[in-house]
Amino acid sequence: MSVAEERRERLARMRLYLITGDRGDEVETARIVEAALEGGATVIQLRKKSMPMLEQYRLALALRILTREHEALLIINDHADLAIAADADGVHLGQDDLPAAAVRALPGFEGRLIGRSTHSLAQAQLAVHEGADYVAVGPVYPTPTKEGRPAVGTVLVSR
Numbered sequence: 001m002s003v004a005e006e007r008r009e010r011l012a013r014m015r016l017y018l019i020t021g022d023r024g025d026e027v028e029t030a031r032i033v034e035a036a037l038e039g040g041a042t043v044i045q046l047r048k049k050s051m052p053m054l055e056q057y058r059l060a061l062a063l064r065i066l067t068r069e070h071e072a073l074l075i076i077n078d079h080a081d082l083a084i085a086a087d088a089d090g091v092h093l094g095q096d097d098l099p100a101a102a103v104r105a106l107p108g109f110e111g112r113l114i115g116r117s118t119h120s121l122a123q124a125q126l127a128v129h130e131g132a133d134y135v136a137v138g139p140v141y142p143t144p145t146k147e148g149r150p151a152v153g154t155v156l157v158s159r
Contacts, residue, residue: 060086
């Protein structure tokens with residue numbers, strides 16, 4: 001089985017997808033991720049919007065070790081270059097990020113997963129059509145991490 005096939009198989013078996021928050025330094029975040037992995041998380045998304053890129057890189061390398069030890073996937077938020085550099089399993093893209101085809105064409109990205117944030121059924125369908133391996137829908141409920149973005153509710157998730 002190829003690495004790409006193995007990644008897709010792990011994604012299909014996903015039980016719990018943890019997205020790191022912006023709070024906490026590298027050590028605290030690694031501790032939280034390790035606890036989540038021990039508790040059954042199978043996918044970890046490194047999402048540190050305000051952390052400098054060099055710190056994100058160091059943290060991604062540490063999380064790569066932890067996720068491999070637990071046979072979990074490591075996804076990097078927004079930065080395909082960081083996903084490649086840290087040998088992560090994929091990247092999660094927002095609506096304003098590069099198209100999936102452009103990311104897949106990047107040298108070194110082959111075989112990695114692409115996720116896409118969506119806020120409507122049309123966006124989710126388009127993301128799949130454009131080659132996303134998975135879509136995230138939300139925010140389902142109001143959240144301070146998505147200020148100004150209305151909650152989509154559970155109906156959209158069920159569709």
